[in-house]
Amino acid sequence: MANPVTIGSNCIAQVGSQFFLIAEIEAKTTGVEIDPLFAIRTTAEQARRLIRAGVMRCKIQNTVPRPTRGKDVELKGVLFANGRIFSVFDVENSTDEAVLVRINVAQAQRLISMGVRIIKVIRRPFN
Template structure:
């Protein structure tokens, strides 16, 4: 009997330090026949939680000045716009040998343009657990 892949898994996940606050950036992937849902969420963490998660192996979020460029070995997907700690970012899922989130700082005008064009606003759980 073939091993069955669970229908819900965690994709790209990382810890972002934005200003003086920490956020867990996580992609939830839900896949079944005819269904592919993969939203990204932000979850505010404490500095202690962020340090423990990094120590346990969670990557630090990658910040870039420009959007990543797809290639034959790299798939790039805009996941949405993140408003966090007074800053705004476009969030990309980059898949090559790994699955990582890349954040690119943008201004409000760029964010509004992306949102008007159909980009989602990434939900953030603002109170740490």
């Protein structure tokens, strides 16, 4: 029997001089589908080591990813990180990746008022 809890999309985002591990926790079993996304502050050294170990860098862009045949796009939430704001999408095709899209305060407020979650940021790096 497969483990019902796994890590989905994950990547390292550099926002200014700060680094964040973006990770989606997926819990799926009969009648349950929970898949929140978190941002965990890391040190620059931790980020470098994770990237060397195979964790991808997050895509940061100005446009919303579009779904196509075989590619699903799901808005996961709004991320406030190091004075910048992003809408974060889970993009699934043959891979599962997080895509950060730069937005402004007005766009963030509109999304949040529509019920989009604010992504939890664990701000103090683990040692």
